[in-house]
Amino acid sequence: xxxxxxxxxxxxxxxxxxxxxxxxxxxxxxxxxxxxxxxxxxxxxxxxxxxxxxxxxxxxxxxxxxxxxxxxxxxxxxxxxxxxxxxxxxxxxxxxxxxxxxxxxxxxxxxxxxxxxxxxxxxxxxxxxxxxxxxxxxxxxxxxxxxxxxxxxxxxxxxxxxxxxxxxxxxxxxxxxxxxxxxxxxxxxxxxxxxxxxxxxxxxxxxxxxxxxxxxxxxxxxxxxxxxxxxxxxxxxxxxxxxxxxxxxxxxxxxxxxxxxxxxxxxxxxxxxxxxxxxxxxxxxxxxxxxxxxxxxxxxxxxxxxxxxxxxxxxxxxxxxxxxxxxxxxxxxxxxxxxxxxxxxxxxxxxxxxxxxxxxxxxxxxxxxxxxxxxxxxxxxxxxxxxxxxxxxxxxxxxxxxxxxxxxxxxxxx
Amino acid sequence: xxxxxxxxxxxxxxxxxxxxxxxxxxxxxxxxxxxxxxxxxxxxxxxxxxxxxxxxxxxxxxxxxxxxxxxxxxxxxxxxxxxxxxxxxxxxxxxxxxxxxxxxxxxxxxxxxxxxxxxxxxxxxxxxxxxxxxxxxxxxxxxxxxxxxxxxxxxxxxxxxxxxxxxxxxxxxxxxxxxxxxxxxxxxxxxxxxxxxxxxxxxxxxxxxxxxxxxxxxxxxxxxxxxxxxxxxxxxxxxxxxxxxxxxxxxxxxxxxxxxxxxxxxxxxxxxxxxxxxxxxxxxxxxxxxxxxxxxxxxxxxxxxxxxxxxxxxxxxxxxxxxxxxxxxxxxxxxxxxxxxxxxxxxxxxxxxxxxxxxxxxxxxxxxxxxxxxxxxxxxxxxxxxxxxxxxxxxxxxxxxxxxxxxxxxxxxxxxxxxxxxxxxxxx
Numbered sequence: 001x002x003x004x005x006x007x008x009x010x011x012x013x014x015x016x017x018x019x020x021x022x023x024x025x026x027x028x029x030x031x032x033x034x035x036x037x038x039x040x041x042x043x044x045x046x047x048x049x050x051x052x053x054x055x056x057x058x059x060x061x062x063x064x065x066x067x068x069x070x071x072x073x074x075x076x077x078x079x080x081x082x083x084x085x086x087x088x089x090x091x092x093x094x095x096x097x098x099x100x101x102x103x104x105x106x107x108x109x110x111x112x113x114x115x116x117x118x119x120x121x122x123x124x125x126x127x128x129x130x131x132x133x134x135x136x137x138x139x140x141x142x143x144x145x146x147x148x149x150x151x152x153x154x155x156x157x158x159x160x161x162x163x164x165x166x167x168x169x170x171x172x173x174x175x176x177x178x179x180x181x182x183x184x185x186x187x188x189x190x191x192x193x194x195x196x197x198x199x200x201x202x203x204x205x206x207x208x209x210x211x212x213x214x215x216x217x218x219x220x221x222x223x224x225x226x227x228x229x230x231x232x233x234x235x236x237x238x239x240x241x242x243x244x245x246x247x248x249x250x251x252x253x254x255x256x257x258x259x260x261x262x263x264x265x266x267x268x269x270x271x272x273x274x275x276x277x278x279x280x281x282x283x284x285x286x287x288x289x290x291x292x293x294x295x296x297x298x299x300x301x302x303x304x305x306x307x308x309x310x311x312x313x314x315x316x317x318x319x320x321x322x323x324x325x326x327x328x329x330x331x332x333x334x335x336x337x338x339x340x341x342x343x344x345x346x347x348x349x350x351x352x353x354x355x356x357x358x359x360x361x362x363x364x365x366x367x368x369x370x371x372x373x374x375x376x377x378x379x380x381x382x383x384x385x386x387x388x389x390x391x392x393x394x395x396x397x398x399x400x401x402x403x404x405x406x407x408x409x410x411x412x413x414x
Numbered sequence: 415x416x417x418x419x420x421x422x423x424x425x426x427x428x429x430x431x432x433x434x435x436x437x438x439x440x441x442x443x444x445x446x447x448x449x450x451x452x453x454x455x456x457x458x459x460x461x462x463x464x465x466x467x468x469x470x471x472x473x474x475x476x477x478x479x480x481x482x483x484x485x486x487x488x489x490x491x492x493x494x495x496x497x498x499x500x501x502x503x504x505x506x507x508x509x510x511x512x513x514x515x516x517x518x519x520x521x522x523x524x525x526x527x528x529x530x531x532x533x534x535x536x537x538x539x540x541x542x543x544x545x546x547x548x549x550x551x552x553x554x555x556x557x558x559x560x561x562x563x564x565x566x567x568x569x570x571x572x573x574x575x576x577x578x579x580x581x582x583x584x585x586x587x588x589x590x591x592x593x594x595x596x597x598x599x600x601x602x603x604x605x606x607x608x609x610x611x612x613x614x615x616x617x618x619x620x621x622x623x624x625x626x627x628x629x630x631x632x633x634x635x636x637x638x639x640x641x642x643x644x645x646x647x648x649x650x651x652x653x654x655x656x657x658x659x660x661x662x663x664x665x666x667x668x669x670x671x672x673x674x675x676x677x678x679x680x681x682x683x684x685x686x687x688x689x690x691x692x693x694x695x696x697x698x699x700x701x702x703x704x705x706x707x708x709x710x711x712x713x714x715x716x717x718x719x720x721x722x723x724x725x726x727x728x729x730x731x732x733x734x735x736x737x738x739x740x741x742x743x744x745x746x747x748x749x750x751x752x753x754x755x756x757x758x759x760x761x762x763x764x765x766x767x768x769x770x771x772x773x774x775x776x777x778x779x780x781x782x783x784x785x786x787x788x789x790x791x792x793x794x795x796x797x798x799x800x801x802x803x804x805x806x807x808x809x810x811x812x813x814x815x816x817x818x819x820x821x822x823x824x825x826x827x828x829x830x831x832x833x834x835x836x837x838x839x840x841x842x
Contacts, residue, residue, distance in 0.1 A: 014456035022449040
């Protein structure tokens with residue numbers, strides 16, 4: 001008999017609980033005031049029902065009832081942060097600031113995650129307590145670095161000094177530094193990136209190499225050549241890029257001179273420009289040097305740049321040496337090097353057409369003088385078609401390109 | 415008053431229908447289906463209790479009640495004394511596990527009758543064919559939908575909202591269908607069809623763990639059958655041919671399903687598995703070893719302990735999660751369940767069809783929390799009842815005490831229905 005009664009009691013509990021829970025859930029989902037009131041009537045111990053009711057009452061302007069409902073939600077779920085956050089927002093709306101802050105601090109104490117800290121940071125932002133904003137933003141990011149973009153956007157909306165944001169709001173932790181640098185790149189804040197670079201550079205890893213080289217591009221575009229070289233060299237020193245540092249003790253001015261690696265088109269590496277009628281390939285490296293081949297189909301346009309590289313130059317005279325081989329190209333190939341100032345666009349070394357080297361590697365060289373004030377130059381391989389030139393397909397290859405301060409007189413371009 | 419046999423028969427049909435209903439309605443993971451399930455089970459339990467008062471009948475006890483009672487008892491204590499990170503969630507889980515307990519007790523009591531027990535594998539066959547053909551049809555014509563309804567954000571397969579659920583559904587049913595197909599019974603054709611359907615669709619659903627476990631189950635049954643046939647070699651050539659044919663058809667279905675599964679969309683976009691899930695669950699268990707954080711309150715406990723939310727698809731390491739939720743009770747319940755399986759399983763049918771299927775699903779629970787689907791929980795409990803009633807003979811104490819089950823079986827053998835046999839026997 002007692003077992004039967006126990007079974008009956010358990011069955012009644014299951015039926016009652018299941019039906020009331022289902023009804024309550026259905027009414028909570030409807031979100032109208034009358035439905036939510038029904039929900040709390042059938043399931044008065046459900047924190048979620050009181051929470052939704054309180055939020056609804058708040059929207060309807062029933063301030064006192066909203067606070068009471070939210071307080072009830074807090075009481076029913078003392079370990080949950082959501083009701084406390086909702087209560088805090090409502091209390092703040094009613095200008096009961098101390099209680100609101102206490103509710104948020106309670107939520108922070110309960111949950112070690114991003115949300116309560118982030119709500120507290122927002123609360124202080126609305127109140128204008130910037131020291132607390134930085135502190136709680138810092139805590140938010142520390143709790144979950146994946147949410148850094150959300151947190152950082154608040155700081156930037158506040159139009160604060162980038163140095164202040166970096167020092168106070170961004171925790172000096174590897175993941176936070178990485179994500180903050182990527183965020184700054186996304187929003188295009190170059191000055192802030194320059195300030196954040198020392199922190200980022202300390203933790204930069206293989207997965208960050210692309211962001212870092214894009215940063216170098218931005219620096220070059222903005223005219224910060226020395227910083228760009230510094231960042232590039234750091235990536236080279238850390239073996240994140242497979243090149244030697246520029247302007248080092250070995251006076252290296254060119255990157256990837258022997259085409260040992262596929263050109264990336266970023267930073268100081270070669271940029272190969274795609275054009276209709278021109279195919280380029282980098283055959284597998286044999287021995288200690290690679291080559292770069294170009295095939296001209298015969299329908300290529302005139303006046304195009306095939307290959308270029310930014311070089312961090314200083315005023316002086318330089319020699320550019322390279323090996324060339326052609327196949328099926330006319331004597332006057334239409335190819336020639338141009339060196340121009342990266343920023344003014346002024347030609348440092350004008351176009352001079354190269355003669356062909358049919359079927360054999362021919363060493364060539366040319367020299368140019370960078371005038372005072374030249375911070376960076378760009379070396380470009382151009383193709384132009386002259387009227388008298390025989391218009392036909394052909395191919396050529398380059399290897400072993402060297403740029404060094406002048407050591408030999410300019411050889412005539414053939 | 416309804417006859418005892420008839421009452422059990424109707425109860426059995428009700429339990430089977432409920433399981434089918436749960437399977438075909440999204441695995442009963444939605445609130446409405448789960449409510450219908452719980453209310454019906456509670457009503458059925460209440461009916462049994464009232465009937466017990468009015469007309470005493472033999473009650474079949476099982477050692478397997480103990481682990482379930484441990485879980486329900488611990489959840490009851492957590493609910494009663496508010497010892498949970500989310501009392502509301504624990505209360506709901508307590509109600510759900512009470513319904514599971516009711517299902518299991520009723521399943522044991524109806525399956526204790528050999529006549530009724532025989533109907534469960536047949537029902538499993540029809541369930542397998544139904545869900546398998548539906549999954550096949552849906553995959554062919556409706557792609558990523560569930561019950562032909564779009565399911566954004568889900569990875570549905572067949573009637574389930576997640577293909578891993580379907581894989582576990584296959585792992586649970588496949589062995590009993592295989593045994594039904596291999597046993598020299600009149601259900602051989604049905605069993606073969608069902609096993610082939612389930613093998614093909616469960617392997618095609620795209621779950622690597624599911625395919626591995628299905629293959630393992632098939633290999634174990636294959637070996638067991640080979641051993642059995644070797645023992646009877648020379649005496650039963652027709653049986654060797656029949657078994658080889660059945661196993662060949664099912665192996666072909668399994669392989670074909672596996673090949674299709676390689677191209678499943680889920681393969682190209684696999685769920686994000688959080689490698690830290692077992693560690694996090696273990697840390698939570700370490701923190702509350704006694705009574706745990708509350709059955710069903712894992713998410714709330716996790717939020718209170720860890721700053722970053724768990725990955726969306728990281729609900730693996732279910733055994734450790736159960737320990738974290740129930741504390742020592744979770745350990746005891748699982749140890750008892752696992753320990754009792756080899757003790758209680760006596761026949762080849764319960765070893766392979768019950769214990770092995772449950773072991774496979776338990777292994778899968780380390781990778782995916784399938785216990786969240788009440789439909790799968792009911793199937794697992796049905797199989798557990800199959801093991802629990804292995805070798806049990808229903809004690810007859812009531813108005814039928816003069817007859818035995820074997821008497822009834824004799825009448826059945828003489829082409830009479832079991833119900834008719836009881837009636838005739840009772841008149842005798």
